[in-house]
Amino acid sequence: MITLTSDFGSPYPAAMKGVIRRHTNAEMIDVAHDLPRGDPRAAAFWLRFVLPEFPPAVHCAVVDPGVGTDRDALVVRAGAHVLVAPDNGLAMPPARALAPDESDVEIWTIAVDEPASETFHGRDVFAPTAARVRAALDDDLAAPNGALDAEAVAETLAGMDDLAPASDPVDIRFPEPTVERDEGSAVEEEGDAGDEEGEVIAVDGEVLAIDRFGNVITNVPGELVRGRDWIRVDGDLTPVAETFGAVDPGERLVTVGSHGYVECDVNDGRGDGAFDLRPGDSVRFVPDSVSV
Amino acid sequence: MITLTSDFGSPYPAAMKGVIRRHTNAEMIDVAHDLPRGDPRAAAFWLRFVLPEFPPAVHCAVVDPGVGTDRDALVVRAGAHVLVAPDNGLAMPPARALAPDESDVEIWTIAVDEPASETFHGRDVFAPTAARVRAALDDDLAAPNGALDAEAVAETLAGMDDLAPASDPVDIRFPEPTVERDEGSAVEEEGDAGDEEGEVIAVDGEVLAIDRFGNVITNVPGELVRGRDWIRVDGDLTPVAETFGAVDPGERLVTVGSHGYVECDVNDGRGDGAFDLRPGDSVRFVPDSVSV
Amino acid sequence: MITLTSDFGSPYPAAMKGVIRRHTNAEMIDVAHDLPRGDPRAAAFWLRFVLPEFPPAVHCAVVDPGVGTDRDALVVRAGAHVLVAPDNGLAMPPARALAPDESDVEIWTIAVDEPASETFHGRDVFAPTAARVRAALDDDLAAPNGALDAEAVAETLAGMDDLAPASDPVDIRFPEPTVERDEGSAVEEEGDAGDEEGEVIAVDGEVLAIDRFGNVITNVPGELVRGRDWIRVDGDLTPVAETFGAVDPGERLVTVGSHGYVECDVNDGRGDGAFDLRPGDSVRFVPDSVSV
Known part of the structure; x- marks a missing residue:
């Protein structure tokens, strides 16, 4: 094959x-x-x-x-x-x-x-x-x-x-996102052993790829946004949705692609233009519940 | 396979x-x-x-x-x-x-x-x-x-x-269009046995699918429009053409797709937007020769 | 197969x-x-x-x-x-x-x-x-x-x-472009035997095909434009580039396609519209170094 x-x-x-x-x-x-x-x-x-x-x-x-x-x-x-x-x-x-x-x-x-x-x-x-x-x-x-x-x-x-x-082949390495946590909140919570980390304050990710629809695929695992309604993307409050149709045509949204990563998209439009993001750019996600 | x-x-x-x-x-x-x-x-x-x-x-x-x-x-x-x-x-x-x-x-x-x-x-x-x-x-x-x-x-x-x-599987059924005929005209004509039905006054169809170009595919057989130059679609007089190029870019037309059904299209544009039709919507075709 | x-x-x-x-x-x-x-x-x-x-x-x-x-x-x-x-x-x-x-x-x-x-x-x-x-x-x-x-x-x-x-099958023949040379310049130059032709003054080509992006593919071999920065297309000075991204979105350019022929394109747009060229149309290329 x-x-x-x-x-x-x-x-x-x-x-x-x-x-x-x-x-x-x-x-x-x-x-x-x-x-x-x-x-x-x-x-x-x-x-x-x-x-x-x-x-x-x-x-x-x-x-x-x-x-x-x-x-x-x-x-x-x-x-x-x-x-x-x-x-x-x-x-x-x-x-x-x-x-x-x-x-x-x-x-x-x-x-x-x-x-x-x-x-x-x-x-x-x-x-x-x-x-x-x-x-x-x-x-x-x-x-x-x-x-x-x-x-x-x-x-x-x-x-x-x-x-x-090959003596010195070119490599591409996808970076891991940097997660910032509120260490205080971890102490306050009475969680089970596996859940003792603090609340996520911010995640600094990177754009891995733009697909042919202009959707911006990041290196941030989808878990960050699942269950949330809103998230700040580089400071701008953006709705989180499972489907494009959840927002009006031309509107921005954050979703999770089939690859499991957070995407920055526009319904019936191009996310790369709307969010001004290109492959390799850094992008900061801040949960709306966090005071900034 | x-x-x-x-x-x-x-x-x-x-x-x-x-x-x-x-x-x-x-x-x-x-x-x-x-x-x-x-x-x-x-x-x-x-x-x-x-x-x-x-x-x-x-x-x-x-x-x-x-x-x-x-x-x-x-x-x-x-x-x-x-x-x-x-x-x-x-x-x-x-x-x-x-x-x-x-x-x-x-x-x-x-x-x-x-x-x-x-x-x-x-x-x-x-x-x-x-x-x-x-x-x-x-x-x-x-x-x-x-x-x-x-x-x-x-x-x-x-x-x-x-x-x-499976106990109760979901089904999709495509409806047949409803054809309204002028019973009087059938009597007046001296047709052969197989052609004794009256002239078509109107056909009420349904949108079966929108293809990826935005063409609106109905359940109305192409015979309705073949040989005609114009037809009313939900009241609006629309040219009937065999090819998109027969009308100017951005103009609406009615044509027959390779599947044999009547389509509502726009040359170099989207028919679903121009005709405001979505899958499952009803759509009424009235031949131009008929007084309405 | x-x-x-x-x-x-x-x-x-x-x-x-x-x-x-x-x-x-x-x-x-x-x-x-x-x-x-x-x-x-x-x-x-x-x-x-x-x-x-x-x-x-x-x-x-x-x-x-x-x-x-x-x-x-x-x-x-x-x-x-x-x-x-x-x-x-x-x-x-x-x-x-x-x-x-x-x-x-x-x-x-x-x-x-x-x-x-x-x-x-x-x-x-x-x-x-x-x-x-x-x-x-x-x-x-x-x-x-x-x-x-x-x-x-x-x-x-x-x-x-x-x-x-088949008695009289339809044929399609792609024409060769017509190359106009400055015979004088050939005499003046001290070239090797294989390079004794005069400088190209103009090439009259024809549009062979429009691809699905609207790029206008001509019958003119890419050698005409390789190494040049500008060329006149039907009189209009146009940049020559190896990639679309070399010009701003919406701008015209001339490039060489993978088939080896000169193309008239628009970055993020349609060359056929911008250059007003259709299959079979003639198109004249004049190197910018030539006085016209």
């Missing part, structure tokens, strides 16, 4: 599929081709969310603002999964999700011939590399259980002549 | 496909993932249109505004087809289209473990259920003709421990 | 896939279903770009503004590839790209039963034809190398009773 992920829209991914079909009959499954343009961080966010649902496979992921520069092409083994991607960090968060044990992640650069185009390395570099890696793994799949296992994949990659250990 | 239908957009359906691939190698075919958000009626409309083109298969359809409530998950047998869907009625119109004989439709609830998420039952409930049903049917496919047949499917489902007959 | 291309959006292509699955288990790969509506020329442009990446296959391509008229349905052999498409010219540019030798292209009309619908020949004519052609080729695929070869495909098509040589 080869999964395909890009920001190419349509019909460019079909060219990648044609190229892959010249090398292998492996099944191809689209993850998405409408990811935010040129945003490896957003791609990393979504791949970290989606790829762990798959059984071991080759994942070809191309969101590549550096196309045409001399950035490397990577082959990353994460357990029995293999990611093929540009060296801009997008492969690292999903690799850590697929193989939480760091020793089970190996990163290689792959020697590529001069590609046919300056601008479409999805077709000219990453698709053929993914296809070649997948074809090389065919013998591993012929094993008794018919599934890729980490050891066999590692051996196969080690035997590929055009792979060399 | 498993078909997949949802209102999830991208990249969520890929997570469902990953889950399914952990259970079965059955082919997966997307019907659509851009159906109107949270509108089981629209999903029922489109599934009724599309699914009868398929050979017998498992159809996983998730448009589920009730996600996170205790609505049941259903497994519906319609002839040799099986639908897996939330209990909100969306499976019923396609089931009746797939198996017009009512006795050939069986409806089960399926016991589900506590799902991993409150909000993504597509991944946590419906995809694994569809995969398990499909895997259970593997032996039926091994039959001499290699195709699912209704009797074998019925037996297999009856043998699944976690299925229980 | 059957590739599928259309301007049908969603969920109509799923109906075509259901029909195909009733005839054959051949793999189906989507090229695109969001091509510009009713624009066979744009479809021809994109198919010429994408299909040559595929190994020999059956390609079902339906952009068909003439649906419901008596235009023919064509089966076109281009080497070992087969295109199934309406007779409006869209198959010809990709056929020439797939089989540059003219003698390796054969064009047939296919006899079709009265289709079930007037408006959805994708489902009622082209999908079943593609499936039947693909099923007829099954024996060719059973050959030792397991791949379609041109001779076997030609023989199989010649043996299909319902194919007749």
Whole structure:
């Protein structure tokens, strides 16, 4: 199986599929081709969310603002999964999700011939590399259980002549939010053992990704806002709602996405514009019950 | 074969496909993932249109505004087809289209473990259920003709421990339009036997679905408007056209969609806004030749 | 393998896939279903770009503004590839790209039963034809190398009773741009042998396609603008940029698309409106360094 992920829209991914079909009959499954343009961080966010649902496979992921520069092409083994991607960090968060044990992640650069185009390395570099890696793994799949296992994949990659250990691959790391608590309130409450922390006063988060609707996805777990009606976002009181329709068109809201994180959205509009937030920006949430 | 239908957009359906691939190698075919958000009626409309083109298969359809409530998950047998869907009625119109004989439709609830998420039952409930049903049917496919047949499917489902007959499943029924005719005109005309009905004075229809372009799809057969240049929609004279381009951008028109029903559209705009129509609303069409 | 291309959006292509699955288990790969509506020329442009990446296959391509008229349905052999498409010219540019030798292209009309619908020949004519052609080729695929070869495909098509040589199929031909050079400048320069042509004074191109974002794709090779900061488009000085973000939202720019041609675009807007250009229009590019 080869999964395909890009920001190419349509019909460019079909060219990648044609190229892959010249090398292998492996099944191809689209993850998405409408990811935010040129945003490896957003791609990393979504791949970290989606790829762990798959059984071991080759994942070809191309969101590549550096196309045409001399950035490397990577082959990353994460357990029995293999990611093929540009060296801009997008492969690292999903690799850590697929193989939480760091020793089970190996990163290689792959020697590529001069590609046919300056601008479409999805077709000219990453698709053929993914296809070649997948074809090389065919013998591993012929094993008794018919599934890729980490050891066999590692051996196969080690035997590929055009792979060399990557010396200093680019990484993307999603930060944890900073939670400020009222230590006094913890003492006053008579809670059970697991609930002895103080009331949340503020959470300083970061924007992980903007989706294609302009929704601002943060790194703040949804628990912060569940059960609340209002929350301050960078000082502005904002309704918390489970659905967009709970506020009028054009109005701002805070909700929890299917990925479990707090989002800053606008019903029938773009949250990134309304909240003036971009990937990597910091954002402060203050529960309305707290005096500020 | 498993078909997949949802209102999830991208990249969520890929997570469902990953889950399914952990259970079965059955082919997966997307019907659509851009159906109107949270509108089981629209999903029922489109599934009724599309699914009868398929050979017998498992159809996983998730448009589920009730996600996170205790609505049941259903497994519906319609002839040799099986639908897996939330209990909100969306499976019923396609089931009746797939198996017009009512006795050939069986409806089960399926016991589900506590799902991993409150909000993504597509991944946590419906995809694994569809995969398990499909895997259970593997032996039926091994039959001499290699195709699912209704009797074998019925037996297999009856043998699944976690299925229980559904007691009171939700249904969605699409109404027929009401046609008002001028009985006098029928008498005056010297038509052949099959054409003795009177001239149509008015048709009272209902909005079945709004598509993602805002086009208002009614339950009125296209024959009403074919060959006409104008028709009154709720009193307003509106041009009838075969293509959007026949009217200026921003202008209203009435056309016939590929499903054969009358649509109320706006060229380069949204018909639902311009005509102020929503799913379930009634709408009255009066031919322009009729004095009102 | 059957590739599928259309301007049908969603969920109509799923109906075509259901029909195909009733005839054959051949793999189906989507090229695109969001091509510009009713624009066979744009479809021809994109198919010429994408299909040559595929190994020999059956390609079902339906952009068909003439649906419901008596235009023919064509089966076109281009080497070992087969295109199934309406007779409006869209198959010809990709056929020439797939089989540059003219003698390796054969064009047939296919006899079709009265289709079930007037408006959805994708489902009622082209999908079943593609499936039947693909099923007829099954024996060719059973050959030792397991791949379609041109001779076997030609023989199989010649043996299909319902194919007749097409007498006068519609063609679409993309023109070459006209380049005007300053012959004097060539004499003045002391270039190497391969660079003895004069400086480009003007290029008269043509609009080949408008993509779904409104970007205007011309037939002018990207080399004209690479390395320049400005160029005149029909007289108006326009910035040349590698990315949309290089200009403010709503501003015009000229860029080079992944297909290698010059595009006239608007950041976060529609180039076709801003430049007032439509498919088939002529457009004149004059380098800013040239006095006009």
